[in-house]
Amino acid sequence: MGAFSPDMRVRAEGLIALYPERRSALIPLCHLAQQEAGYLTRPFMEEIAELTGTTPAEVYGTASFYDMLHTEPVGKYLVGVCTNIACLLQGGGDLLEHAERALGVPAGGTTEDDMFTLEEVECVAHCDKAPAVQVNYRFFGPLTGESFDDLTAKLRAGEYDGVVPPHGTLIRVQRENGIEVPLDEVLAERREMDKAKAARKAAADAAKAKEGN
Amino acid sequence: MSNPETPAVVHITVDGVEVEAMPGEPIIEAAGRAGTFIPRFCYHPRMRAVGMCRMCLVEVSGPRGFSLQPSCYLPVTEGMQVITKSEKVKKAQVGVLEFLLVNHPLDCPVCDKGGECPLQDQTLAYGPGESRFVEEKRHWEKPIEISKLVLLDRERCIQCDRCVRFAREVAGDPFIDFAGRGDNSEVSTFPDGEFTSYFSGNTVQICPVGALTARPYRFKARPWDLEEAESTCTACSFGCRMAVQFSRGEVTRFLGIDSDVVNNSWLCDLGRFAYESLDSEKRLVEPKVRYRSEMAEVSWHDAMSRVGAHIRTFTADHGAGSIAFLGGAGFTNEGIHSFVKLAKTTIGTSLFDADLDGGVPASVVFATPRATLAEALAAKVLVVASADVREELPVLFLRLNDAVKKGLRIVEVSEVETSISALAAERLPLSAARLALALQSGGPDAERLGAAIAAAGEQGDGAVFLVGKSNIADPADVYAALAASASRRWPGAKFLFGNSRANIFGAMDLGAVPGWLPGRVATAPSDDAREIIARAADEPMLLFLLGADPLSEMPDTALVKSALENATVVLIDSFESGAAPYADVLLPLAAYGETAGTTTNFEGRVTRLGRAIVPKGQSKPDYLIAAEIGRELGRPSGPTAPEEIFAEMARELPLYRGLAYAELASNRYPDGLVVPLERKAISIGARPRRLDPIATPGLVAPYHQGPAKPFATEVGAAAAEPGAETPASPRSQLPEVSIDPAAVSVAADGRLRLLLTRRLYRPTAQLAAAPILSKLTAQAEIRVAPATLEAIGKSDGSEVKLRGDHGEEVAVVAKSDKSLPDGVVLGRLGDGANLLLLVKSGTWATHVKVGSN
Numbered sequence A: 001m002g003a004f005s006p007d008m009r010v011r012a013e014g015l016i017a018l019y020p021e022r023r024s025a026l027i028p029l030c031h032l033a034q035q036e037a038g039y040l041t042r043p044f045m046e047e048i049a050e051l052t053g054t055t056p057a058e059v060y061g062t063a064s065f066y067d068m069l070h071t072e073p074v075g076k077y078l079v080g081v082c083t084n085i086a087c088l089l090q091g092g093g094d095l096l097e098h099a100e101r102a103l104g105v106p107a108g109g110t111t112e113d114d115m116f117t118l119e120e121v122e123c124v125a126h127c128d129k130a131p132a133v134q135v136n137y138r139f140f141g142p143l144t145g146e147s148f149d150d151l152t153a154k155l156r157a158g159e160y161d162g163v164v165p166p167h168g169t170l171i172r173v174q175r176e177n178g179i180e181v182p183l184d185e186v187l188a189e190r191r192e193m194d195k196a197k198a199a200r201k202a203a204a205d206a207a208k209a210k211e212g213n
Numbered sequence B: 001m002s003n004p005e006t007p008a009v010v011h012i013t014v015d016g017v018e019v020e021a022m023p024g025e026p027i028i029e030a031a032g033r034a035g036t037f038i039p040r041f042c043y044h045p046r047m048r049a050v051g052m053c054r055m056c057l058v059e060v061s062g063p064r065g066f067s068l069q070p071s072c073y074l075p076v077t078e079g080m081q082v083i084t085k086s087e088k089v090k091k092a093q094v095g096v097l098e099f100l101l102v103n104h105p106l107d108c109p110v111c112d113k114g115g116e117c118p119l120q121d122q123t124l125a126y127g128p129g130e131s132r133f134v135e136e137k138r139h140w141e142k143p144i145e146i147s148k149l150v151l152l153d154r155e156r157c158i159q160c161d162r163c164v165r166f167a168r169e170v171a172g173d174p175f176i177d178f179a180g181r182g183d184n185s186e187v188s189t190f191p192d193g194e195f196t197s198y199f200s201g202n203t204v205q206i207c208p209v210g211a212l213t214a215r216p217y218r219f220k221a222r223p224w225d226l227e228e229a230e231s232t233c234t235a236c237s238f239g240c241r242m243a244v245q246f247s248r249g250e251v252t253r254f255l256g257i258d259s260d261v262v263n264n265s266w267l268c269d270l271g272r273f274a275y276e277s278l279d280s281e282k283r284l285v286e287p288k289v290r291y292r293s294e295m296a297e298v299s300w301h302d303a304m305s306r307v308g309a310h311i312r313t314f315t316a317d318h319g320a321g322s323i324a325f326l327g328g329a330g331f332t333n334e335g336i337h338s339f340v341k342l343a344k345t346t347i348g349t350s351l352f353d354a355d356l357d358g359g360v361p362a363s364v365v366f367a368t369p370r371a372t373l374a375e376a377l378a379a380k381v382l383v384v385a386s387a388d389v390r391e392e393l394p395v396l397f398l399r400l401n402d403a404v405k406k407g408l409r410i411v412e413v414s415e416v417e418t419s420i421s422a423l424a425a426e427r428l429p430l431s432a433a434r435l436a437l438a439l440q441s442g443g444p445d446a447e448r449l450g451a452a453i454a455a456a457g458e459q460g461d462g463a464v465f466l467v468g469k470s471n472i473a474d475p476a477d478v479y480a481a482l483a484a485s486a487s488r489r490w491p492g493a494k495f496l497f498g499n500s501r502a503n504i505f506g507a508m509d510l511g512a513v514p515g516w517l518p519g520r521v522a523t524a525p526s527d528d529a530r531e532i533i534a535r536a537a538d539e540p541m542l543l544f545l546l547g548a549d550p551l552s553e554m555p556d557t558a559l560v561k562s563a564l565e566n567a568t569v570v571l572i573d574s575f576e577s578g579a580a581p582y583a584d585v586l587l588p589l590a591a592y593g594e595t596a597g598t599t600t601n602f603e604g605r606v607t608r609l610g611r612a613i614v615p616k617g618q619s620k621p622d623y624l625i626a627a628e629i630g631r632e633l634g635r636p637s638g639p640t641a642p643e644e645i646f647a648e649m650a651r652e653l654p655l656y657r658g659l660a661y662a663e664l665a666s667n668r669y670p671d672g673l674v675v676p677l678e679r680k681a682i683s684i685g686a687r688p689r690r691l692d693p694i695a696t697p698g699l700v701a702p703y704h705q706g707p708a709k710p711f712a713t714e715v716g717a718a719a720a721e722p723g724a725e726t727p728a729s730p731r732s733q734l735p736e737v738s739i740d741p742a743a744v745s746v747a748a749d750g751r752l753r754l755l756l757t758r759r760l761y762r763p764t765a766q767l768a769a770a771p772i773l774s775k776l777t778a779q780a781e782i783r784v785a786p787a788t789l790e791a792i793g794k795s796d797g798s799e800v801k802l803r804g805d806h807g808e809e810v811a812v813v814a815k816s817d818k819s820l821p822d823g824v825v826l827g828r829l830g831d832g833a834n835l836l837l838l839v840k841s842g843t844w845a846t847h848v849k850v851g852s853n
């Protein structure tokens, strides 16, 4: 019945188990959902709410805050053209204009064939290859109008399949196995630290008290 | 919780003046109590501070000198110096307001909030006076309907987070949240979702701008045209304090009053929007009497002659014992007192029952020590064995939700999950009957409860029980036995009773229940409502229905119908209820807001009702109708004004001794007093009363805006005369009630036990008369364990047939519910199917068969 496939559901539960609070898994689960559906469909948001003990309104509220989470359909490739300072100086603005013309959609739009969604993005830390473009969070650059057209043609033709995964696939949540968090150890360490801190404070206080006398 | 390290009070200076503050409270509160108002938008004393709006910035001393700090967020510390008026503070205020107005539309002339708007007022008082902003403001589609009752104008929203916090923290219904980011932030439901909360109207009251408006009030009035009367909601027995606001003879809205002891400013939507039905076409506004088969409008005079003739005929032919009064739990105390006098003295019948569907009877209510709400919230442990609190006493749910966060431990006894289950530390899945039997005879279930409330000790000191009828199909004896045996087992425990009928506790106090005379004075037992109805089906009877509809309020519909058909019925009501077609005389009753008087809530708190407008049409207040019937019967006329009747009650009833009508609405006792008066000091909270902490001064009666009281003011003691006798209610008077083991028997051959509950928007004549609220009317449904539906090959949400043991059949929608135990059908009353039909009077447990057709 759920939106997640059985496989993904297992993975979702694994993610939830990583956190002391279920709702902490909300954002990772959004990424999982995007991997499955490309964007956060309403059934997915509803299932995430159920899994994390929140309401769909809260999932929507959270997801809509982040640019990397999409609550409306997006194309197979999310093309982000950087127009932040380094890229701008290298022609990022012109590149965006070119992209809009070439794809026939304004920034934020999706092409008719549902291949591309064009976005204007802030610095993606690929400044050394300015003007930079990211496609489903994989980097390209520096690009000119021409090489941009070439890139999109190749993407369309499937030449990048395997290199650029469909929208939603992130390495970070692609864990086959959950990570073991040695919670006991972590807690013991914290307790040690707190104790040491308290001891230091007591010593300092005692010193102060002496001074005062 | 008193920590010896925590000082009782800390000292700070505000603008050079030394101020005493409570440890941990934010600067804004301490300064406010000392008379320095700091402007604010997002701060609300009943919710967690978030520091969202920055309107409350003040200069606060710190290790590196003075710096701007949000005074709503920063707790006071010893020696702290605060400056609220300086160049720097002024600059901050001007800046915050200029930013807020960048995108705020200037549509004040057509905004509901205009005239009582904190943004308007604070812009005037602290704002820049002009804006440097010349660009286009942001635009949204507006307004959007986030629920049937509430509309959202996102352009006006200043992102203060009050509505979202309310929904999440106070109501526990986080169906709205902020979506988007930065200047695209908006309050939003899930796409196409709804803000379905019983408490949604509160967000409108606390929104500091006109972003949230209520559909029933929208564009109806300008705030400065409104007059107001302080009153108490009578849609349930929780008794929320509220302001009835009206203009030109029409009630325009209700607002919650920030009463520390009762509702903390909140109302539920049923109470808040109840006024919608006042002006309805469906109101009963003319007296009517039956001529052959037709009802004809007549004068009061003619109607009274008919009532008088009926009373005389029945008394002569069948004796006064053939005349019975049912209902009255929705009446004022003065009306109930007048009717009880009429019945028991003038007419001479003992048949009077205000509690139509028999909850915990007065004999148990009076013999157990009653807790106040404050005591229940501060209890060591609160045992809730009652129907779903959110459905029955909605704002009590909010208070419990809050108290649990502050450390209250709740143990729930309920076979099915309720709204309380999520708050409870523990739930014992027992039916009321099983628990009652266990408490009487001991055994593992009783021990389990004992262990669960171990914190309260052997005697149960500090434990409070909330006992109410959790299954309408049960006889009252189950609940009488439950409360009585719990009180015997834990003599130190106190009790509250979850009977939601508005003034049922006033009715008990005033003798409108079988076996009792006014003032909690016991008399010979007599028939209760179920027995009266059973008799009326067989013998000639004259039934007075006092704002009550036995058809929708009592089980065993077939019996009730034949009783109403057989009896001569005088119906006194504001609306033509389901019983109206059976009436021989209809007397129009003044509705809420049209009559003064007092009412008593579930704690026994007597408060004043406000009269805002004149009764509609020919309708009259309850006490006047009783007086007119009395006059018709030749009784010398007594007092006919509520204050005079109240004075008579205070004079005649020891229970009311020490109470004065005028005192009840005074500055000293704005929230009334709990009867009988204790000669012990009670302490009330810290905050001055107000509708809203940032409401425009003048909206609230002046004495409520008066100087703040110091915290922990002692009040409440003085009113009781020294030596005044309060009626004793020793535990020795606790009745022995036995329960038939049939009440817990397991049914054979696939029959399931029926558990019947009500929801907040239960269909009533009054709800049907409310144009907008009526859209929320609950639909009847049953819930069963998934296996039950599978067994008959039905899917979730499809219609099934219920068959009772006596051949009754009801078709109803069935939902599958994983949380339900096998062997139980949870029926929820509503429109569309009459589940009351399945219950036979006089049975200990009701069983049904669920079939596919």
Ligand code: SF4
Binding pocket: B156, B157, B158, B159, B160, B161, B162, B163, B164, B187, B203, B206, B207, B208, B209, B211, B212
């Ligand atoms: S709608 Fe009103 S209460 Fe809600 S965040 Fe906006 S301004 Fe605040």
Ligand code: SF4
Binding pocket: B233, B234, B235, B236, B237, B238, B239, B240, B263, B266, B267, B268, B269, B270, B271, B272, B393, B394, B395, B396
């Ligand atoms: S909780 Fe009861 S008293 Fe309070 S507003 Fe709702 S119906 Fe009225």
Ligand code: FES
Binding pocket: A082, A083, A084, A085, A086, A087, A088, A122, A123, A124, A125, A126, A127, A130, A132
């Ligand atoms: S400025 Fe474009 S990638 Fe950093």
Ligand code: FES
Binding pocket: B039, B040, B041, B042, B043, B050, B051, B052, B053, B054, B055, B056, B057, B070, B071, B072, B073
């Ligand atoms: S930040 Fe203090 S009132 Fe908003």
